[in-house]
Amino acid sequence: MTTGEITSDLLHGGVTTLEIAAGAWAVSATVGLAFAMARDVGMLPVRLAAASVTALLRSTPQLILLYLVFFGLPSLGIDVGGLTAAIVVLGVADASFNAEYYRASLITVPRTQRDAGMSLGFSRLGTLAFVVLPQAMLYMVAPLLNSFLSLLKTATLASAIGVPEILYRGQNDMQLTGHVVAVIAVVIVLYGVACMPLIRFISVVERRARERLYT
Amino acid sequence: MQWSWLHILWVGLQVTLRLSLYTIGFSVVVAAAFAVASISRWRLVRWTARFVVDLLRSIPILALLIFAYYGLGKYIASWHVDPFWMAVGALTLGEAAFLSEIFRAGLEAIPRTQWEAAESLGFRRTSALARIIAPQAVLPSIPGLVNMSIFTFKDSSLASVIAVPEVTQVANQLVSETFKPLQVYLLLAGFYLVVILPFTALAGLAEKAVTRYYGLHVDKASIARN
Numbered sequence: 001m002t003t004g005e006i007t008s009d010l011l012h013g014g015v016t017t018l019e020i021a022a023g024a025w026a027v028s029a030t031v032g033l034a035f036a037m038a039r040d041v042g043m044l045p046v047r048l049a050a051a052s053v054t055a056l057l058r059s060t061p062q063l064i065l066l067y068l069v070f071f072g073l074p075s076l077g078i079d080v081g082g083l084t085a086a087i088v089v090l091g092v093a094d095a096s097f098n099a100e101y102y103r104a105s106l107i108t109v110p111r112t113q114r115d116a117g118m119s120l121g122f123s124r125l126g127t128l129a130f131v132v133l134p135q136a137m138l139y140m141v142a143p144l145l146n147s148f149l150s151l152l153k154t155a156t157l158a159s160a161i162g163v164p165e166i167l168y169r170g171q172n173d174m175q176l177t178g179h180v181v182a183v184i185a186v187v188i189v190l191y192g193v194a195c196m197p198l199i200r201f202i203s204v205v206e207r208r209a210r211e212r213l214y215t
Numbered sequence: 216m217q218w219s220w221l222h223i224l225w226v227g228l229q230v231t232l233r234l235s236l237y238t239i240g241f242s243v244v245v246a247a248a249f250a251v252a253s254i255s256r257w258r259l260v261r262w263t264a265r266f267v268v269d270l271l272r273s274i275p276i277l278a279l280l281i282f283a284y285y286g287l288g289k290y291i292a293s294w295h296v297d298p299f300w301m302a303v304g305a306l307t308l309g310e311a312a313f314l315s316e317i318f319r320a321g322l323e324a325i326p327r328t329q330w331e332a333a334e335s336l337g338f339r340r341t342s343a344l345a346r347i348i349a350p351q352a353v354l355p356s357i358p359g360l361v362n363m364s365i366f367t368f369k370d371s372s373l374a375s376v377i378a379v380p381e382v383t384q385v386a387n388q389l390v391s392e393t394f395k396p397l398q399v400y401l402l403l404a405g406f407y408l409v410v411i412l413p414f415t416a417l418a419g420l421a422e423k424a425v426t427r428y429y430g431l432h433v434d435k436a437s438i439a440r441n
Contacts, residue, residue: 059365063375064372075396160277160376167277180286187282199273
């Protein structure tokens, strides 16, 4: 295998990595919002349930959640493929973090806005969805970008359940061809090119949001 | 489930704890060095430090582990380095990059007037940093450090893929012997929860205390998640 062939193999893996990250991102953004809204407007049992589920998810290593779903659930007759397992597990695990950021951004909206919404006859959920959420969205941009950055990296965990993403292929190439340095270099360059500009961009967005919040 | 499982997993958990503690210890040292370098007056030092930190933040920790084991391992095979120490090295690089951002935010939160006061008292920049600025940055960094420790403990499970006999690896073996993945992995998750939940509570308390004491909010949105 030449360096060119290794690069093209890893790029194919990169496409799978992107699939996992994008899928998990969608899961995380929606499930995270559901968690945050449940903790915000739900009845007490719902609030407690949402709080405990997110706390449990945040305290368990993603690798073990992945093993539970991929190796554990088939014994209950629920058998999903590696790709689906990775997207769902990484997405739901990340949602438990996103829920906290959603909540933090909901808090930035002054209480009086809720009172105003309620006094106009909106239900609690209606107030949240049509009055509070639109004003909080600005502060969700940075956390959501961060979520994608984080998922691009945790997508590598899918290699542990045999999904042929970038690291899985890289590991195979290293063992088959012995071109260790080439594989490491290509993986580092691919991740660096994808993530480093994103890191800078996120810090700019964060600074803007913070300046707006405190002025 | 059998009682022997608890004992087997407990042996693995001890390795996990050792792995995490060494990683946290080394990370603090490496991260402090990165943080100091990233606020250096010399542009070259500052830019290099920030580039390296950003690059390390871009590379998945699992990739660092695989590189250390399959990559470096090929060249240093004759040294017989224990995978445990490879894992400590790889995890340290990954975690230190994040921790250095927490330390840097702590250093940058100290008002410029403190630097000026130190300078007017005749302190050189190095001794001002060591004796006046850094001590004030320690306390506000504690919540971030506790958070990072929790992440390190969780991330140490990744060392199972390079055959470090920590608790996840031990559980994998147990699964291959008993063919009961659901029970074993649920129990394993319980082991992690028992260690992590008290620390999560501690992190929350520390954060509240620091926020109240300093009246400042060190923004963690970009760094609180790997």
